[in-house]
Amino acid sequence: MNSETVISQAPVSAPAQKAEQRNHFKEKFTPYGFLMPYFIIYGVFGIFPVFFMIYLSFHLWNPVEGLGSMEFVGLENYVLGLTDPTLWQTMWNTLVMAILSGVPQHLFALPLAYFLVMLGSRARHWLTTAYFLPYITSTVAVSMIFYVMYSKDSGIFNAVLLYLSEAPLTAWILSGIKESLPLGWVQENSLIRYSVSFVVWWKYVGFNTVIYTAGLATISQDLYEAAKIDGANNWQRFRHVSLPLLQPFIFFGVTLTIIGNMNLFDEPFVLTVGGQFAQTNGKTISNYLYQVAWQWLDMGSAAAISWILFVVIGIFTAIYFYLFGRKGLGGE
Amino acid sequence: MTQSQATFIVNLYHKAGKLVVYIFLGLFAFITIFPFVWSAILATHDRSTMFARGISFALGDKIAQNYSNLLELMDFWTGMLNSLSISVIGTSFSLIFCSMAGYALATYKFKGRNAIFGVMVGSMMIPPILTLIPYYMVISTLGLANTHLAVWLPFTINPFGIFLIRQYVVASVPKDILEASKLDGASEWRTYWQIVLPLLRPGLATLAIVQFVFLWNNFLNPLVVLNSPEKMVITQMLRGVQGVPNTPWGAVMLGTTISILPLIAIYMTASKQMISGLTSGAVK
Numbered sequence: 001m002n003s004e005t006v007i008s009q010a011p012v013s014a015p016a017q018k019a020e021q022r023n024h025f026k027e028k029f030t031p032y033g034f035l036m037p038y039f040i041i042y043g044v045f046g047i048f049p050v051f052f053m054i055y056l057s058f059h060l061w062n063p064v065e066g067l068g069s070m071e072f073v074g075l076e077n078y079v080l081g082l083t084d085p086t087l088w089q090t091m092w093n094t095l096v097m098a099i100l101s102g103v104p105q106h107l108f109a110l111p112l113a114y115f116l117v118m119l120g121s122r123a124r125h126w127l128t129t130a131y132f133l134p135y136i137t138s139t140v141a142v143s144m145i146f147y148v149m150y151s152k153d154s155g156i157f158n159a160v161l162l163y164l165s166e167a168p169l170t171a172w173i174l175s176g177i178k179e180s181l182p183l184g185w186v187q188e189n190s191l192i193r194y195s196v197s198f199v200v201w202w203k204y205v206g207f208n209t210v211i212y213t214a215g216l217a218t219i220s221q222d223l224y225e226a227a228k229i230d231g232a233n234n235w236q237r238f239r240h241v242s243l244p245l246l247q248p249f250i251f252f253g254v255t256l257t258i259i260g261n262m263n264l265f266d267e268p269f270v271l272t273v274g275g276q277f278a279q280t281n282g283k284t285i286s287n288y289l290y291q292v293a294w295q296w297l298d299m300g301s302a303a304a305i306s307w308i309l310f311v312v313i314g315i316f317t318a319i320y321f322y323l324f325g326r327k328g329l330g331g332e
Numbered sequence: 333m334t335q336s337q338a339t340f341i342v343n344l345y346h347k348a349g350k351l352v353v354y355i356f357l358g359l360f361a362f363i364t365i366f367p368f369v370w371s372a373i374l375a376t377h378d379r380s381t382m383f384a385r386g387i388s389f390a391l392g393d394k395i396a397q398n399y400s401n402l403l404e405l406m407d408f409w410t411g412m413l414n415s416l417s418i419s420v421i422g423t424s425f426s427l428i429f430c431s432m433a434g435y436a437l438a439t440y441k442f443k444g445r446n447a448i449f450g451v452m453v454g455s456m457m458i459p460p461i462l463t464l465i466p467y468y469m470v471i472s473t474l475g476l477a478n479t480h481l482a483v484w485l486p487f488t489i490n491p492f493g494i495f496l497i498r499q500y501v502v503a504s505v506p507k508d509i510l511e512a513s514k515l516d517g518a519s520e521w522r523t524y525w526q527i528v529l530p531l532l533r534p535g536l537a538t539l540a541i542v543q544f545v546f547l548w549n550n551f552l553n554p555l556v557v558l559n560s561p562e563k564m565v566i567t568q569m570l571r572g573v574q575g576v577p578n579t580p581w582g583a584v585m586l587g588t589t590i591s592i593l594p595l596i597a598i599y600m601t602a603s604k605q606m607i608s609g610l611t612s613g614a615v616k
Contacts, residue, residue, distance in 0.1 A: 030520045034436035035448070037429040038489045044474075045486040046455060049466025056469065063472060112360060115353045129603045130361045133368070136595050136606065138549035140567040141588045145371045147574070148581055156370060206364065210611050234349070263461045266551050273574045286461045286552075293465055294556060306462050313459060 057303040064297055077304035087305060090288040091312070093193065093281055097268075098261035100197035101204075105257060106250070108205050113212030114238055128213065131206035139203065143270035146199045150185035150271070158182035186271045192278035196268045203267075204260070208253050215249030216242060251324060258320070262313060265290070285309060368592075375586035379578075394582055401583035405573055408587055411566035414480065416594075418565060419547040422484025426543045427536050429488045434497025435528055439510065452491040461552075468556050482557045483565070484547060493539045496612065500535030501528065541609035548595060566591045 032039075057078070060071040081087055112131070116124050134142060149156045162181055165174040177183070185195045219242060227237045265286035269275070272282045275291060283291075289309075293302035377392035402408055437445060467486060476482040505528055513523040529536075551567040558564050564572075570591060573584050599606055 028442070031436040031440035031442040031445075033520075034432040034440075034524070038433040038448075038494070041429070041486065041489045042451075042455070045467060045470055046463075049463065049470050052469060053466045056465075063468075108360070112357065115357055118353070119357075125604075127357055127361055128607065129599075130364050132603070132607050132610075133596070133599065134364060135610065136545055136599055137368075137592050138551070138567050138595075140549070140551045140571050141592045142367070144570055144574075144584065144588050145367045148374060148585060149367065149370065151581075154581075202363065202367075205360075207611065210607055214611065259459060262459050265461065270571055270574070274571075286464075289461060289464065290552075290556070293468070299465060299469070302465050306465055310458075310462050313462075317457070 053303045053306065056300055057307055059300045061299045062297045063293075063299050073300065077301045078308070080301055081304045081308050084305075086283075086288060087285075087308070089280065090283045090285050091309075094262065094264060094284040094286075097193050097197050097200070097264060097284065098258065100193060101200035102254070102257045102261055104201050105205050105208055106253060108201075109208035109212050109253070110243075110246075110250075112205070112209045113216055114242060116209065116213055117216045124213075128206075128210060131209050133206065134203045135207045137203075139266035140270055142203055143199060143267050146195075146202075147186065147271055147273075150195055152182050152184050152187065155182075155185070157185060186273075186282075187277045189278045189281045192268075192272065192282035196264075196271055196282060199267050199271065200261070200264065204257070208257070211249055211253050212246060215246045219245050254324075255320075368589075371585045371589050374582060375589050376582070378582045379580060392582075395586065398580070398583040398586045401580045402587045405576065405580065405583055406569045406587070407561060407564075408566075408569070408590075410562060411564055411569040412591065414563065415548055415565040415567070415591075418480050418484050419544050421480075422487060422547045423540050423543040425484070426488040426490060426493060427540060430490060430493035430539060431497045431529060431532060431536065432524070433489065433494045435501050435524055437494065438498045438501035438505075439507075452494060456491050464552065464556065467553070471557050477557055478559055478563055479557075480563065483550065483554050487543070487547065487550075487553075490539075490543065493542065496539055497532060497535055500532050504535075505531050537605065538609040538612055541606050542612075545595065545606075545610065 056070075058072060058074060060073045060077075062069055116127060119127070152158060158181065161174065161177075161183070164170040165178045165181060171178075174181075183191060185191050223241050223245075224237055227241050232240065263286060264284045268282050268284050268287055269290075272278050272287075275283060275287060289302055289305055292298050292305060373389060373391060375398060376395045378394040378397060381392050381394065436442075437448070471477055471482045476485075509527055509531075510523060513527050514520075518526070549567065550565075551571070554565045554568050555571075558568065561569075566587075570584065570588055573579055
């Protein structure tokens with residue numbers, strides 16, 4: 001303490017002043033130094049392209065012919081995009097598959113988590129490990145496996161259905177569809193959404209279950225005890241104690257599901273063999289964007305579609321957060 | 333009804349309830365595991381035994397033949413190696429870049445810090461699919477098309493990772509240590525590299541899991557930028573055989589099974605860490 005005061009009172013010599021200045025300079029710029037990789041990479045891959053995409057959306061560009069082949073077309077790409085029935089069809093497909101896979105995900109994950117926390121820690125650990133396994137596996141590998149299981153001639157789904165339609169006990173249930181067996185799970189326009197949604201559901205239930213298990217762990221046992229003393233049964237305890245307190249977790253889980261489903265690409269891409277099967281109902285926005293940009297080589301239109309999507313998604317996100325955000329985040 | 337009869341009925345009711353719970357949990361575990369087991373079983377069959385089988389869990393004896401078919405079908409191990417190198421290099425760089433940024437955001441007060449926060453949160457909200465076209469344009473403009481760099485470099489600055497590290501720095505790096513290190517004459521960089529990084533190990537492990545799983549499983553980005561067979565990653569190669577006429581599905585299932593084994597092996601030894609790591613964005 002004493003020595004410090006001495007130093008600060010001593011007249012500052014010229015080199016010391018310089019060193020001080022240098023220190024000051026260093027102090028000021030060090031954080032930017034540490035952030036440099038972020039600035040460079042984000043600038044190059046994050047900010048610059050957005051502006052470039054605005055520019056591109058007013059042009060016709062075939063990437064194979066290089067940057068020189070760009071041709072100004074004004075708003076044509078936007079007009080084409082907005083009047084393109086396929087764009088709206090694929091948006092609808094994405095929405096339908098998001099609901100078909102998303103809603104059951106949470107309807108299964110909640111009771112699974114609720115039952116899991118009732119178990120001993122050993123059983124809970126093993127079951128959680130099993131449930132979470134699909135989440136770490138690559139979507140392509142998983143979709144390939146399901147593609148084989150969905151196969152019309154040799155797939156396990158059809159084999160089981162065929163077996164059940166002939167077994168004496170179950171034949172009457174399946175008599176309605178017996179004529180149409182084996183089913184083309186990934187070939188038929190009427191089935192593809194269910195087939196894709198099932199894979200998505202299967203892959204993400206475990207993830208949501210873990211989120212809800214963690215959420216349930218934050219709820220104090222005293223509350224359950226109190227509810228029990230008040231005569232609440234198992235269902236009432238779930239409905240009136242767990243569910244309200246899980247709200248922030250549900251909000252978060254549902255948000256992640258929505259974001260994930262808007263980006264749905266791999267599963268429908270693999271299951272429809274790159275868009276060869278069930279073109280009309282099985283194609284998501286992402287699949288369509290990929291097709292326009294890389295198969296039809298029309299980057300300008302793809303950029304315009306991206307902007308249209310950006311606006312649509314922005315509107316839906318705003319509505320979602322307006323409706324549920326405040327409640328979901330616990331009234332803050 | 334006597335007292336004992338009543339207890340008996342209540343007990344029965346509880347037992348039945350428990351049984352329903354166990355059946356539900358067990359059934360779901362079966363649904364989850366079944367496709368993995370099934371693909372492993374199919375990996376031992378060829379076309380003829382697969383088509384004739386109906387429902388049977390018997391293992392076939394065609395695994396060696398499937399393996400040689402697989403190698404004929406694609407450059408399987410090149411794909412595995414490409415995936416591995418992309419995942420390892422990409423994960424390593426993202427650990428460095430994210431921890432640098434997270435450390436700076438946590439310890440320094442500087443102009444523009446809030447703006448950077450805002451941009452990061454904003455960029456997390458944008459669905460990746462919308463950035464696919466610009467991503468491809470930048471890659472091809474920079475001449476990075478068909479390079480592995482294009483598949484990992486843009487993902488080394490994961491905003492989620494930066495936040496995660498920032499939280500860890502705030503929670504587990506005491507300011508006194510940083511002060512002491514500076515008084516000892518260590519440079520800013522050395523303080524970060526030798527003092528801060530070791531303290532961040534748990535946070536870095538979490539981030540490494542997230543990044544490795546993402547890079548290993550990534551399909552869309554390799555699909556649009558990697559187009560020569562010797563550069564392709566394993567997910568791309570597996571998908572590619574769908575177009576082959578008379579696909580030898582046994583061989584493809586063998587390849588699929590092998591390709592998911594590395595992650596499953598890591599998962600089996602560190603499932604707790606991986607689960608908590610991959611859900612840390614949601615749970616904390």
